[in-house]
Amino acid sequence: MTEQDLTIKRNDTQTGLTLFSKIWNKHVVQQIDNGPTVFYIDTHFIHEVTSPQAFIGLNARGIKLLRPKQTIATADHNVPTLNQHLPIQEALSKKQVDALIKNCAEHQVELYGLGHRYQGIVHVIGPELGITQPGNTIVCGDSHTSTHGAFGAIAFGIGTSEVEMVMATQCLLQTKPKQMRITINGKLNKGVLSKDIVLYVLSKISASGATGYAVEFAGTTIQALSMEARMTICNMSIEMGGRCGLIAPDETTFAYIKGKEFAPTNEAWDKKLAYWKTLFSDDTAVFEKEYTFNAEDIEPMITYGTNPGMGISVTENIPTNTTVNQTDKSGLAASLQYMGLTEGSAIKGQKIDYVFIGSCTNSRIEDLRLVADFVKGKQKAPDVEVWIVPGSKLVEQQAIAEGIDKVLLNAGFSLRQPGCSACLGMNEDKIPAGKYCVSTSNRNFEGRQGAGARTFLASPLMAAAAAITGVVTDVRELLN
């Protein structure tokens, strides 16, 4: 890894523009003297947990959404992943979902709620419906909104007052963040996925390494990734502390969007495409901070601790107080105690109890295809409980159409119904206290998957390998 700190003051008129600045500049409504920028938002996603207070605020002001057509709602955080056709059992979850239905009806907001063919995790449905487009500004009351940046958009999570602000005015008050570029060059090793790239970068720069920055991911490795794989990386830019993550759109991006439900068509497509092709960082653009990594150095990764920066290659030993990086030194002991692990010991071979394949990080069709290909002809370890949760109805349908559900069933797994599920355990899908879970989600905080739950973050392939063997496994040993 190389690191460069460029504290030169950026002067946008002399140097070129970054991708971020190009999009930013097009959305400045006005600049308040001695204050923030009035920043225009193209697309606003809402869900049941962070929207109710915002609707109450609007009602108290006696106003409606300024642009209801630019807001899209779904139910995802609380919803059950079994028997979605039945009424929700948990009373508070039901109350939040019911409030969303009522609010969307009153305010003419399109709702892809339970039972709708487009329902799913908010950060999965936006892209797959073609709503997420390059050059757009996208917000949602959820920190993983950064996912949409994979299309070359400025996308970030907001608080509830800001949700109300966007509803009322389609604008936010923002201060322009500093900019960072993370470049990854070279060819990925066998068994290494984009999840490993982002866990690797996190392990190098730490869970606060990008705090306050907008992070652009670039380089030949990133350019060679599919859209699904790019989304996984931008999704976890928030785990580095980044304000948002983004990747310049290219032919892969355009091919992904073309033909999607809400993608532009005909002349509108040509016009948009011409604009999208201008969205890249100029050669002379200056970033306040730059990192460069080699893809060849990256091996299948797994986290051992309680923040996403605490990751190692699966063949490495858990760090000790002397080998751990500076940022995690003070928290190492408490972290390992929570995880029930010992410093300096191997992580490979650690017995596990649960596997969760899902969340807005890794629940797209490509993830399910990889998992199905891998488990074909193999059998699940008998004492491991496995939850495979598609990111959306469309992913679920596609998986069934491709026979993925059958492959999974033959290997002893089953496909559940879409939602956030065990990513944050707000519904019934909670990991019991003290149990170990290999999870494809994005956060391994204490209690995130349930009180006392112990999370190992990993790629879908690493998770599937653990589901087969019942222990933390180097997936490469099971690949031909």
Added chain:
Amino acid sequence: MSQTKLNIVQSTFVPLQVENIDTDQIIPARFLKATTRDGFGENLFRDWRYENDNSNLPKQDFVLNNPIYTGSILVAAKNFGCGSSREHAAWAIKDYGFNVVISSFFADIFKNNALNNGLLPITVSESFLQQIFALTPSDELLVDLSAQTITIISTNASEQFEISAYKKTCLLNGYDDIDYLLSIKDNILQFEQNR
């Protein structure tokens, strides 16, 4: 929600002499599943205030339960509002009845959330903070937002505080960010036209 205007606040204060109070202490996560913004004041400092969740038995030694301390100003020790970004922390303090929080350091996100909800966070020097903690329960503080000063009435000791010009205007006029944005709606519509 539009806020009440804030300019001069003269009041006794509640001293909370604890450093690094995080948002989980201000309002524990288990009280976040509500669908409204109101009522969070009931659970402000829940675990410090009550013996447990089931009985509403107050802990006698906690300052909010001591009737000699009153007023709309909360004074806390260094690094107030760290931890998760939950806006509910600011809602709870405001809902309880405080208009001003004083400390020698605030976590960034908390400060913004407070300002967005008509709650004025005032950063004072460590020595001024200690002077406040040394006062008696009947002593009053005077906050003058226009002049950006805070004064201890009995000793006449005074200090300037910082606030962004934009946020100051909002608080003085009882605007929140949404009111401000609504006031420039024509510019927003114009912007949409021109793109």
